[in-house]
Amino acid sequence: MFGKVKRLVMASLGAVTLAGCAVIPGGTDAPVYNEPVANTPPPAPSAPDADLLPADTERHRVALLVPLSGSNSEVGQSIANASTMALLDTGADNLRITTYDTGSGAAEAARRAVADGNRLILGPLVRDNVDPVLAEARGANVPLITFSNDVSVAQDGVFVMGHVPDQSVARTAAFAIAQGARTFAVLAPRGDYGDRALNALEQAVTALGGRVVGIERYDRNNTSILSSADRLRAAGGYDTVLIADGARLAAMAAPRLKNTGDALPSIIGTELWSREDALTRTGALRGAWFAAVPDARYRQFAQSYASRFGDQPYRIATLGYDAVLLTLRLSRDWQPGRALPAGLLTDAGGFLGLDGAIRFMPDGVGQRALEVRQIGNGAFTVVDPAPTGF
CATH class of the missing domain: 3.40.50.2300 (Response regulator)
Structure with a gap:
């Protein structure tokens, strides 16, 4: 399992024109403790462009829910950019990832994502947005892979991908x-x-x-x-x-x-x-x-990100990249247009991304393979490498 995904992670990082990724409109690091972030008042909802998501029988519709406005907008944009990179680097032609802005209302973003036929939600970013997104997604049997690192939000249908x-x-x-x-x-x-x-x-x-x-x-x-x-x-x-x-x-x-x-x-x-x-x-x-989490692949990612977007990524942006890699792995056993089969996300073998190996436990918490580093005079040294799998 790890061999194929590892090849995807290390794919060439040349610039390409993006296909299959749309954006629904709506520094400082992401909140260290994932504390609640206030949303700005939502604007009056507007009808989606009828041509934005054409009928598609061969690609999986996946929603990315991140803040593109408000106080966390730079972090959200960095995650969105990283997900775009993953699509480009892997040449994924079986995914249609659409980005929805939670900065102007997480519940409304989730409602639109579900109405548009997305069968998996990547996000939201902060823990306070999980409940309103889940309230919209649960009835449609759409699971969430949240970027939060708060294990208290893990439950049936909610998987925690953040670094715990x-x-x-x-x-x-x-x-x-x-x-x-x-x-x-x-x-x-x-x-x-x-x-x-x-x-x-x-x-x-x-x-x-x-x-x-x-x-x-x-x-x-x-x-x-x-x-x-x-x-x-x-x-x-x-x-x-x-x-x-x-x-x-x-x-x-x-x-x-x-x-x-x-x-x-x-x-x-x-x-x-x-x-x-x-x-x-x-x-x-x-x-x-x-x-x-292992840092070796992050350096290559950061260089490629800077060359494409003209700025350094937030460290948390790798979650957006790895969420796309995970979705590609799931797509091997998942028919487009159908609900994600139960049990795919909790495969005991996990998968390998930029941040190393991760697997979701039955309680929804992402278990990561971590390396131990030692602080030296002017440098960090890895003294106990992360396992490459489970």
């Missing part, structure tokens, strides 16, 4: 234990992301025979995290510390936890550290570990 922080924490903790770690402490922000990181660490460490012996929570500001780090260092009694936050705050807290050159405590982080080169300039973080 819990899996990054669990993977890194398991690696640390394999290196000899036994007692862990946690420095985590108050709120949903911190809760999820803490729970993931406790579950992973306990299952592998370790212990979590210290927990400090903080508000996401400079003073609070420094005070929490000082309290954690004073308490002691651990050999490894998880800093469950982004690069800026992690770089501030690390020198409060250990001196540059000290072997212990080991410091581990989360997927938020991926591609954050500033971490390599913080002495106290040298030797720290974190897990993320």
